[in-house]
Amino acid sequence: MTDLNVIALYLQYPEVNYFKDYFGKSDLGASFVSLDSVGEIKSYIKAGYNNVVIVDFDFKYTRIFDFIEISLLKDVVFVVLANPEGFSNYSFKKIHILHRPFSGKKISILLGCIIEYFKEERFNSDRSELRDKNVLCIPSLDRIDLVKIDDILYCAADGKYTTFHLLSGQKLISSKNIGLYEKKLGSDFLRVHHSYLVNGKHITSLTKKKGFFCELSNSVVIPVSKRKQGCFNKYFDINSLK
Structure with a gap:
């Protein structure tokens, strides 16, 4: 010191x-x-x-x-x-x-x-x-990756680990759990399901056939749990469309 x-x-x-x-x-x-x-x-x-x-x-x-x-x-x-x-x-x-x-x-x-x-x-x-620089540190067992937050499509929980899916198609596995990133990332990231944290900026459509789902810009479809639908209504101001 x-x-x-x-x-x-x-x-x-x-x-x-x-x-x-x-x-x-x-x-x-x-x-x-x-x-x-x-x-x-x-x-x-x-x-x-x-x-x-x-x-x-x-x-x-x-x-x-x-x-x-x-x-x-x-x-x-x-x-x-x-x-x-x-x-x-x-x-x-x-x-x-x-x-x-x-x-x-x-x-x-x-x-x-x-x-x-x-x-x-x-x-x-x-x-x-x-x-402030729009960068997130993603630690793994042997390295730390610096990723632009806007390049994150969604995060998927895998036990105590978290898999980041990026615009480029790259996947990064973090040694931290998804709950930590729900707190770290901004209000644009929606916890749509206990297993998924989605970047709202990359959601292109919402479907309500046989359940509630959101489709991302890379055509991946993510399920939305019933108790999490409120966050969508608020984020996209869906109630005003009714």
Whole structure:
């Protein structure tokens, strides 16, 4: 971990020295700075880094609205040093209470939680960027394929696996189940059946002879379960045609 940026705020010198020594000896590769004013923080927050602000929180000297503004910034997590009688145990993704007296073990456990939070945020951000680029990652046992979402005709469930059928005729098998992709893919993908997830953009016709079916642009016909017909009515605004 080489992108941890630690900012100490309002800490007394014994604690400043403790944390400076702790991060200096750790293998986190962290940068460390001590500040006496909340107004200076923004100048030291590094874009793209995992910023951890360790603060001795005292309402007498702190402008709370400055902290609220900073807490909304991306890549910033607060660690509040407190006496046990002053704060109850509290832990949130962006705010953590570290009770005195603290130890290296306590700090190590807390940092582990914070680093996992940053990893999760990075993953979600990267996934969101891929979604914005209209790209889906499809993992298999030995590779990850990047596929344009518009090129997906439909997905078929195969036990705990999912088979993607593409416009090109190619089939890709994912090691993830179809329920995951129902959540990942946008509103254009319709769960027409417990075994199928269909791209609505590629549906060319609906038939109601001997059941309910949808035909795709590659002439494949997919069954639609009775309890899923409502999603079709809503997506294609069929009720307005009656």
